[in-house]
Amino acid sequence: MHCRMGERVIDGEWKPTSPSNGERIVVLLGRTGNGKSATGNSILRRRAFKASVGLSGVTKTCKMKTTVLKDGQVVNVIDTPGFVTV
Structure with missing residues (x-):
């Protein structure tokens, strides 16, 4: 996976925050138009x-x-571009 977040690039070598420090990571994946961003907004309130x-x-x-x-x-919460269906 290769994602650009502003000046920061997340790729296959990116290491997520360790659960031992109490932080949690939610990555939103799915098809284009399925509501990933809206779901992220709900999680973040x-x-x-x-x-x-x-x-x-x-x-x-x-x-x-x-x-x-x-x-x-x-x-x-990490929002990602949708998967394009052909």
Whole structure:
């Protein structure tokens, strides 16, 4: 997997945050237009990712946003471009 997040590139050698530090990572994967960005916004409880209704994809590059839950749990959500179906 190769994703660009701003100036940061995530590729096959990227190592996610260790679960031992209490952070969790959620990677949103799926077909174009299936609501990955909207799901990420629901998890984060805010409009962090641009989303729209329709079958055309909005997300062009991977983006990561972070939230801290009420219990102090840190959650990193990575929104990805959709898989194109042929």
